[in-house]
Amino acid sequence: MEDAVFELLQGLPASFWPHPCKRIRRWQEEGKSLSGNTGAYNQARQALPLSIVEQTCDRIFTELLTHLGGSTHESSPGTFLLDGSSMRVAHTVAMAKRFPVGSNQHGGEHWPVVRVLVAHDLRTALAMRPEWGPMNGPDAVSEQALLQKVLDRLPVGSTIMGDSNFGIFSVAYVAAQSGYPVLLRMTLARAKRLAGEPLREGMDQSVVWKPTRDDRRTNPHIPPDACLRGRLSVHLVQPDNGAAPLLLPLFTTRSDDQLDLLHIYGQRWLIETDLRTLKRDLGLDQLTCFSPDMDAKEINMSIAAYNLVRAVICLAAEQSGLPPRRYGFTKVRRIVQAFGHKVSEATDHKTAKQEFDRLMYYVHQAKLPQRKRPRPPYPRGVWGKGAAFPSRKT
Numbered sequence: 415m416e417d418a419v420f421e422l423l424q425g426l427p428a429s430f431w432p433h434p435c436k437r438i439r440r441w442q443e444e445g446k447s448l449s450g451n452t453g454a455y456n457q458a459r460q461a462l463p464l465s466i467v468e469q470t471c472d473r474i475f476t477e478l479l480t481h482l483g484g485s486t487h488e489s490s491p492g493t494f495l496l497d498g499s500s501m502r503v504a505h506t507v508a509m510a511k512r513f514p515v516g517s518n519q520h521g522g523e524h525w526p527v528v529r530v531l532v533a534h535d536l537r538t539a540l541a542m543r544p545e546w547g548p549m550n551g552p553d554a555v556s557e558q559a560l561l562q563k564v565l566d567r568l569p570v571g572s573t574i575m576g577d578s579n580f581g582i583f584s585v586a587y588v589a590a591q592s593g594y595p596v597l598l599r600m601t602l603a604r605a606k607r608l609a610g611e612p613l614r615e616g617m618d619q620s621v622v623w624k625p626t627r628d629d630r631r632t633n634p635h636i637p638p639d640a641c642l643r644g645r646l647s648v649h650l651v652q653p654d655n656g657a658a659p660l661l662l663p664l665f666t667t668r669s670d671d672q673l674d675l676l677h678i679y680g681q682r683w684l685i686e687t688d689l690r691t692l693k694r695d696l697g698l699d700q701l702t703c704f705s706p707d708m709d710a711k712e713i714n715m716s717i718a719a720y721n722l723v724r725a726v727i728c729l730a731a732e733q734s735g736l737p738p739r740r741y742g743f744t745k746v747r748r749i750v751q752a753f754g755h756k757v758s759e760a761t762d763h764k765t766a767k768q769e770f771d772r773l774m775y776y777v778h779q780a781k782l783p784q785r786k787r788p789r790p791p792y793p794r795g796v797w798g799k800g801a802a803f804p805s806r807k808t
Contacts, residue, residue: 514551
């Protein structure tokens with residue numbers, strides 16, 4: 415909030431605010447000083463309707479995805495990576511009521527936890543507005559249940575890719591009914607049951623997937639005659655950590671070559687680094703707002719900021735021919751913060767072009783290093799335990 419207020423006091427271009435409020439007009443016309451405190455800004459952001467914030471986030475994502483559709487990254491177009499994660503929120507009465515705290519054998523937890531489902535474009539790393547819900551309590555939601563809300567906003571014809579947590583009949587069936595191809599990893603037991611025979615390397619056969627009794631029990635909305643036609647492709651892969659080779663069963667409704675499917679799924683790990691960026695660099699691991707509405711606004715605007723930085727990275731990737739994720743997100747974000755205002759303050763197109771080229775010059779220097787040898791692991795150790803404090807009384 416302080417950053418936003420000080421940026422306003424420093425002076426914003428006229429195009430930023432074509433119809434300023436009364437206080438800004440008096441400041442511009444009469445020179446009456448504005449306060450540097452954040453109270454009025456805080457009231458304004460709380461009064462801002464959540465629907466406006468959601469529409470803003472969706473529009474930024476849609477327009478950037480359309481503009482960057484011609485990226486030269488070598489991957490399957492229109493593929494979205496799905497993954498779930500969790501976020502902690504502030505412990506207030508309103509937040510604990512909306513997102514009940516969990517418990518284990520040692521007692522109740524302190525922080526309410528939110529379960530969130532994200533969908534990122536494989537090619538550009540742009541992120542859709544996520545869906546979330548309580549992780550604990552009577553209204554707890556699963557990642558699979560959140561998928562239906564994501565499908566309502568996913569670009570038409572996009573492929574859905576997920577790990578074995580999404581490799582279940584209900585996910586594949588709902589996606590197919592909505593017109594979305596899938597590429598899902600399956601557990602060995604579920605894949606063996608689907609194939610009707612032991613799994614072997616190189617297996618690639620057409621299958622008809624029917625729900626089991628457990629699938630119908632947990633998903634009563636599935637029709638009695640529900641089934642899904644697709645392919646079961648099994649590959650023997652070697653983990654990067656030097657572990658023993660393992661069988662990787664994939665279910666898909668696409669018609670790609672077997673090696674192409676393996677290459678596409680081999681990029682699924684990218685969603686893990688994208689989640690790390692959201693939680694570590696944008697601070698979404700621990701939300702600090704005191705109401706569910708403000709937490710929703712914070713998540714949505716963080717995704718919008720993430721997509722704007724990713725758009726700059728994609729422009730640099732188109733010029734260099736490198737994958738967008740070969741650029742360091744944190745450094746590019748700092749470059750945009752440092753040089754971006756010069757572009758918006760330019761008085762003519764030529765000056766704006768010069769400032770933008772200057773910004774892109776430093777973005778091209780933000781490439782991540784290609785290490786020939788893996789970085790040695792940090793030596794493991796256990797810190798000594800501190801003094802025992804009494805339990806906090808609430």
